[in-house]
Amino acid sequence: MALPERKQSVTEARLAGLEIPRGGCTEPAREAALARLWQMGLPTRRDEYWKYTRPETLIQPQPPRAALLRTDEPPMFDAFDRLKIVFVDGVFDPQASDDLALEGVRIERIADLCEQDIHWARDLYGVLEARGHEPVPRPLAAFNTAFAGDGVVIHVTGRPSRPINLIYRHESEASDAVLHHLVRVEEGAEATILENGPAAARFNKCMEIDIADGGRLHLVRTQGRDHERRAATHVFARLGRESMLKCFTLTVNGVLTRNEVVVEFTGDEAVAHVAGACVGDGDFHHDDTVFVTHDAVGCESRQVFKKVLRNGATGVFQGKILVREGAQKTDGYQISQALLLDGDSQFLAKPELEIYADDVACSHGSTSGAIDEEALFYLRSRGVPEGEATDLLTLAFLAEAMDEIEDPALAEEIAGRVRGWLARHR
Amino acid sequence: MLEIKNLHVKLEEEDKEILKGVNLTVEAGKVHAIMGPNGSGKSTLSYVLSGREGYEVTDGSATLDGRDLLEMEPEERAAAGLFLAFQYPVEIPGVGNMTFLRTAVNAQRKARGEEEISAADFLKLVRQKAKTLKIDADMLKRPVNVGFSGGEKKRNEILQMAMLEPRMCILDETDSGLDVDAMKLVAEGVNALRSPDRGFLVITHYQRLLDHIAPDVVHIMADGRIIKTGGPELALEVEQNGYADILAEVM
Numbered sequence: 001m002a003l004p005e006r007k008q009s010v011t012e013a014r015l016a017g018l019e020i021p022r023g024g025c026t027e028p029a030r031e032a033a034l035a036r037l038w039q040m041g042l043p044t045r046r047d048e049y050w051k052y053t054r055p056e057t058l059i060q061p062q063p064p065r066a067a068l069l070r071t072d073e074p075p076m077f078d079a080f081d082r083l084k085i086v087f088v089d090g091v092f093d094p095q096a097s098d099d100l101a102l103e104g105v106r107i108e109r110i111a112d113l114c115e116q117d118i119h120w121a122r123d124l125y126g127v128l129e130a131r132g133h134e135p136v137p138r139p140l141a142a143f144n145t146a147f148a149g150d151g152v153v154i155h156v157t158g159r160p161s162r163p164i165n166l167i168y169r170h171e172s173e174a175s176d177a178v179l180h181h182l183v184r185v186e187e188g189a190e191a192t193i194l195e196n197g198p199a200a201a202r203f204n205k206c207m208e209i210d211i212a213d214g215g216r217l218h219l220v221r222t223q224g225r226d227h228e229r230r231a232a233t234h235v236f237a238r239l240g241r242e243s244m245l246k247c248f249t250l251t252v253n254g255v256l257t258r259n260e261v262v263v264e265f266t267g268d269e270a271v272a273h274v275a276g277a278c279v280g281d282g283d284f285h286h287d288d289t290v291f292v293t294h295d296a297v298g299c300e301s302r303q304v305f306k307k308v309l310r311n312g313a314t315g316v317f318q319g320k321i322l323v324r325e326g327a328q329k330t331d332g333y334q335i336s337q338a339l340l341l342d343g344d345s346q347f348l349a350k351p352e353l354e355i356y357a358d359d360v361a362c363s364h365g366s367t368s369g370a371i372d373e374e375a376l377f378y379l380r381s382r383g384v385p386e387g388e389a390t391d392l393l394t395l396a397f398l399a400e401a402m403d404e405i406e407d408p409a410l411a412e413e414i415a416g417r418v419r420g421w422l423a424r425h426r
Numbered sequence: 427m428l429e430i431k432n433l434h435v436k437l438e439e440e441d442k443e444i445l446k447g448v449n450l451t452v453e454a455g456k457v458h459a460i461m462g463p464n465g466s467g468k469s470t471l472s473y474v475l476s477g478r479e480g481y482e483v484t485d486g487s488a489t490l491d492g493r494d495l496l497e498m499e500p501e502e503r504a505a506a507g508l509f510l511a512f513q514y515p516v517e518i519p520g521v522g523n524m525t526f527l528r529t530a531v532n533a534q535r536k537a538r539g540e541e542e543i544s545a546a547d548f549l550k551l552v553r554q555k556a557k558t559l560k561i562d563a564d565m566l567k568r569p570v571n572v573g574f575s576g577g578e579k580k581r582n583e584i585l586q587m588a589m590l591e592p593r594m595c596i597l598d599e600t601d602s603g604l605d606v607d608a609m610k611l612v613a614e615g616v617n618a619l620r621s622p623d624r625g626f627l628v629i630t631h632y633q634r635l636l637d638h639i640a641p642d643v644v645h646i647m648a649d650g651r652i653i654k655t656g657g658p659e660l661a662l663e664v665e666q667n668g669y670a671d672i673l674a675e676v677m
Contacts, residue, residue, distance in 0.1 A: 373479070378516040381476050382530035382586060383504035383537065392529065396520025396569075 007041035014042055014059050020146050025113060029126035033145035036130065040137040049136050052316040052348040053258055053287040058140065058232050063202030065173045066228035069253075073420065075167075076196040076222050077413060082165040083107075085152060089170060089200050090177020092150050096169075104158025105191060110151040110180060120210075121153045124182050128208040128236035132262040136291065141234040141260070144206040148180030155184050156191040156215070163192035163218075168199030170226055175200040181207045185215035185243070192218040192407070198226040209237040211245060213267055219247040220410055222417065223257060227284075230256040239299075241267030248405045250414050251278035251286055252421045258287040265292075265299040265327070275304040275404035277414075279394075279421055280313040287316035288336070294327040294357075303334040306401040308394055309345035310425070320352040323360050332362035339397045340368055341390075391422040427625045428452040428475075428594050433486035435467075435474050444470045446650035447486065450627075452594065457626040459636055461661060462647035463669045468629045469513060471647075472598040476510040477503050490594055504530075505537035507593030511583040511600050518570040523582070526570045527552060527589055534590060555588045559615050577608035584615035595619070596627045601635040613638030633665035646672055 003011065015037075020030040043055040057064055085107070086096035092109055100107040113121050126145040132138055154164060166181070177200035185191065189212075199205070211217055223231060231254065237245050251257050263272045278286045292301045307315035317336035338347030347368040355362060371393055379389035395418060405411040428451065435445040444467050452458045462468050474481050475488055477500035488495045495503055518526065532542045543551070556566060559581045571579050580600055587595055597616070601609050616639050620626070628639055636644070636658065644660040645652045648669065653676045654660065664672065 372516075372518075374516045375518045377478055377500060378512070378518070379526075379530070380500035381478075381504055381510055381512075382526075382590065383501050383534035384529055385501045385533060385537075386499070388529070388533065389501075392521055392525075393518070396518060399520035 003041040004046070006044050006046065010044060010059055011038065011042045014061055016061070018147060021149065024111065025122050026110065026125050030146045033126050033129070033142045036133070037139055037142040037146060040133065040139045040142065042139050042143070049289070049318070052318070053256070053285065057230055057256060058202070058204075058258070063174065063176045063230065064228070066170070066201035066226055066230070067173060068170060069226045071225060076224070076417070077165055077194050079413070080163065080165075080409070082163045082194060084165050084167055086167045086169060087150065087177070087179060087199070089172045089175035090149055090179055090203070102160050102162065102164070104156065104160040104189070105164065106155040106157065107164065108153045110148065110153060110182070113153060118153060118155070120155070120184055121182050124184065124208055124210055125180070128210065128238055129206060129234070131264065132234070132236045138234060138260060138262070140204055140232045141206050141236070144178055144180055144204050144234065148178045148206065151180040151182070153182045154193065155186075156189045156217070157186045159190050163194050165194040165196070168195070168197035168203070170198040170200050170229065173201055176202045178204045179206070183207060183209045183217065185209075185211045185217050187212045188214045190216040192220065195219070195221040196224070198224065198229045199231065201229060203229065203231040203233070205231070205233045207235050209235065209245065211237065211239050211243040213241040214243060215240065216244040217246070218406060219245070220405060220414070221247075221249040222251075222414065223249065223254060224252040224417070227253040228255055230254070232258045233260065235261045237261070237263045237272065239263065239265050239267060239270040239272055242269045243267060244271045246273045246404060246406060247275065248401070249276040250417065251276070251280070252417065253280065253284065254286065255283050256285050258289065260289045261291070263292045263301065265294050265296045265301070268297040269299065270296065271300045273302040273304070273404050275302070275401045277306050277398045277401040277418070278315065279308040279418060280310070280315070281425055282311045282313060284309070284313040285316075286314070288319070290319040292321050292332070294321070294323045294330045294332065296327060298329040299327070300331040301333070302404070303336070304401045304404055305336040306398045307338045307347060308341065308397065309338055309347065310341035312344040314345070315347045317347075317349040317351070317366065319350075319364070320354065321362055321364070323355040323357050323362065325356040327357045328359040330357060330360040330362065332360065334364035335400070336366045337397070338368040339394060340370055387426045391419065391426070394422055395419065427454045428488075428490055428627065430488045431486050433474070433488060434484045435470060435481050436484055438480050438482045443484070444650055445474070448650070448652060450645065450652060452625040452627055454625050455622040456642045457620065457628060457639060458643045458645065459628045459630060459641035459661060460645045460647050460652070461630060461633075461664055466647045467650040468647055469598055472510055472596045472629060475596060476500060476508060501533065502537070504590070505534045509587050509590055509592035509595045511580075511587060511595065511597045513598040513602060515571050515579040515583055517572045519572050521570050523566050523568055523570050524552065527586065530586065531589055552589060556585055558618065559585050559588070560611060561585055576603035577605070577611070580604060580608065580612050581615065584612055588615065588619060593623070594625045594627070596629070598629050599631065600628070601630055601632065609635060610638055633661045636661045648673055648676075
């Protein structure tokens with residue numbers, strides 16, 4: 001079927017002159033992704049899935065420029081013993097990165113995938129992404145699979161002693177970065193992956209995560225600093241029996257962030273928690289789009305998203321729990337809430353449940369509200385100044401999402417960043 | 427210490443005067459009680475003194491140690507030594523009781539130009555004070571007032587008072603919702619804080635709280651004014667005859 005004219009023209013404009021990287025063993029997967037992309041076309045505002053977030057700047061041929069913000073804050077996760085993998089404007093920087101050797105995990109660049117002939121990785125590249133377009137197309141992810149310039153393959157076979165930290169540095173005001181990562185967690189293995197940094201003027205990132213039976217992955221991401229940056233990210237996760245994924249994302253600043261997370265349970269008794277906290281000011285626009293499919297028995301999913309918005313900032317949440325026939329004993333929970341610190345900010349939410357099994361417990365809720373004046377007065381009457389009291393209540397509002405970070409030291413690091421942001425924006 | 431002169435207050439939203447010229451002086455070391463029927467303006471007085479929004483002072487003054495309370499923000503009044511024990515203590519999900527107490531103690535210290543209390547000293551102090559109020563470690567860890575019983579909430583108010591060591595304490599119907607045992611416990615907490623340089627203003631409907639917290643002076647408030655002032659015997663009179671006789675006598 002031919003694409004609508006508008007879709008066809010923006011897709012042609014974006015793809016004009018672009019070539020998929022040739023020669024690697026990912027080439028067939030890239031070609032298939034490109035074919036998918038031509039079939040679905042890039043998003044336009046007419047698309048239901050892009051009703052609340054304008055895709056234009058994410059798909060126009062050249063990214064809008066994004067200034068670099070100088071800050072004297074120490075780098076994120078700086079105090080943690082971690083294995084650093086650094087990308088500068090979307091290109092792996094071996095000098096800035098640590099030695100990639102670490103017990104319990106094997107890390108390679110996507111570019112080296114074929115030389116090493118890592119079968120599982122070749123069989124994963126673009127596979128979960130391709131599965132993720134039903135029922136809603138995610139063309140930016142297909143674009144990513146086709147054109148990704150770099151990325152890593154992380155194969156967790158044991159329990160690495162340190163977290164793996166993917167650091168995305170932004171140094172060029174006009175950079176357009178496309179990164180694709182693969183993560184495979186083997187049976188009974190467990191790892192923590194940290195991600196942080198503004199990455200590029202425009203950033204398209206895709207991470208495909210395959211967790212085998214009993215595997216566990218903690219993913220803690222922060223997106224911050226440069227306010228003019230734009231990012232569209234996708235996580236595609238497939239969970240085996242009794243496996244676990246915990247994903248938390250903190251976003252501060254950013255004129256446009258769209259984080260899509262697609263989770264699929266294929267083994268019984270698995271657990272996936274996807275959480276996010278964001279704080280934004282002014283023309284901040286933040287979109288969490290989450291799709292969880294229960295296709296196994298007795299799995300638990302939680303979506304917890306909290307947004308603090310002020311001075312006209314916009315928060316978007318589109319979250320869905322799909323429970324397929326036979327996915328009995330599903331425990332699905334979804335909450336999305338916004339704290340609007342003034343009357344100009346807005347929160348747009350579309351929570352959805354679609355259930356085809358009859359023995360499940362699913363709940364969802366979405367609210368937006370202002371600071372609790374009673375609580376504020378109570379704190380002030382005890383001597384806490386208004387600004388500090390507001391910050392305390394704001395952190396309390398975010399607590400349910402922050403609680404999804406299992407490691408207390410990481411949770412404190414994240415909370416500290418939020419406190420710092422709030423104090424600077426008082 | 428606390429001096430209220432000809433205080434007139436109306437609701438900000440509507441043209442309804444609630445306090446119609448309150449005059450009251452509480453001296454250091456004294457416990458004053460205010461009694462009065464529903465709607466007489468007792469709680470409004472406590473809210474206006476602590477700086478709650480929604481009220482407009484149209485005339486009069488209120489000072490603490492000579493400083494104009496009505497010009498100050500609520501947090502400045504607290505730092506100046508004013509404390510209100512709430513009739514309905516507020517639940518704050520997500521803020522731990524300990525964090526709350528420590529933030530409050532340090533904010534007041536900072537406002538007075540004092541050093542922050544160390545974590546160790548704070549912990550020691552709060553444990554010791556909590557123990558006398560029968561507040562266990564679990565209550566200290568839980569979010570502020572969330573899931574607390576009526577008695578626990580009021581004990582938590584007294585714990586805050588003990589930690590903040592205010593000059594002037596206002597207790598707004600601290601006895602409401604308490605059984606006799608809980609009331610005794612709260613009263614003991616208050617009595618332990620009585621001292622020559624601290625004043626108390628105890629607002630209550632009933633005489634029974636005053637059996638446990640013995641007042642020096644009792645005021646009867648009605649229709650936005652203090653209509654009668656006397657000794658502890660005035661509270662007993664109210665208990666026996668209700669407010670009707672006093673109101674009739676004055677009107």
